[in-house]
Amino acid sequence: MPQVNTSTKRGAGRPALISRASIGEAALAELEGISSTKVAKRLGVAQSSLYRHITDRADLIRLAVDYALDSHEWPPPHDDWRQYLTEYAISFWKLLEKHPGLSDALRMLQPTSQRVIDVLSKVAIDLLSSGFTAEEANMAVDMLSHVTINAMISEQVFNSPGRRGTTVRQEARDAWLTQDQRLAEHTRQTLEQSMFLNLQKRVDLVLDGLEMKLLRRAQQ
Template sequence: MGERVRRKGTSGTTSSRMGRPPFADREAIVAAALEIGLAELTMTAVAKRLGTSHSTLYGYFRSRDELAAAAVDYAVDAIEWPEPEQDWRAFLAATAWAHWRLYSSHPGLAQEIITLRLTSAALVRRYNRTGVALLDYGFGGQDATLVMDMIAELVVQAFVSTAEGEPTAQPSAAPQARRRALIEPWLESYDPRLRATLVAAVAGPPEAWFERKVELFLDGVAGRGPALPPS
């Protein structure tokens, strides 16, 4: 039901009409923040999108960063994450790609993480679950922690090079475009044996280069982790 708004008519008498005040609760505010995107997120932008006041937003969130943390929690929980199976390598690869989908879907998230602007409770829970799964696979505590941290960092670094505010129809392609702009003017400075690989890396799909990084990383983990189960 909307609230009844009273106003004066041209004759000086008061008339009434049914109005519908802007609706903004915690869920609507978080949804608006994700629609705007973390790279462009401000309290002003959210208030404008919802057609409400700043004071309404601050009734739910004390700051822009608190709102961003809540938005990231929602985004993390919305991603389909892998469950541990018999093969630890397959589990870690699937975890890396789940992180990729998260950062690809939400431009600006990598910058939020790398600059320590926020801590997402949902992301912390996800890191912990990955670490506990590694312990259950037979990794030692130190190696489980290192692998958990490094696989998350691997994905963050794939996205953090995106220029702030750089528009792109395909979010995952933005870091690749940024690297291309940085590397191409200097290609002649690289040894020819490296140049062809660099050209392929910056010219091809970003997912292909990321897949190679994940495979190399997992090869390194295999040298310290438990043996894979027999096929």
């Protein structure tokens, strides 16, 4: 990942050289509780310099999201569409895990940035060569993206401090002890494990449904 360098070869009183790309990198590092003050400080510039390149806080978040997506290495297409989509979900999880705050930013980002559209469309287009219709390809990528984002948000919430000196995960587990015993053990195990394991099971469930849909269409 390129390093932002705003200190070399600057004359006295001369503003730091920054770009929307360098702002995006700095904004990504400050995504949790992001503000123009924090980003400007990280870049070593005045807020007035920052606002020559951005419009508002939402623009900062958009640049952070775009930088994260651009700098991430996504899995290459695969002849086995199940493996390809599984690798996509795992790769997406690793990206969200690396950058706290990114999952919430993606969930709240409106309108969708062009870079998000490009990444999701690339995966969907790759699925067309595996026999997916445009509708099926778009739905598959959309479902897996939402499942992955929601799993990461749950993981981050579960690991946060609870109200009784424990974690939200422990409090959630205790709250579900009242569930019907035919379901309670599975729920307990799910709440005690990483949401990454739960994500893999959800991905399998989504892919099983897609496989059945493709099979039914092929038999018509």
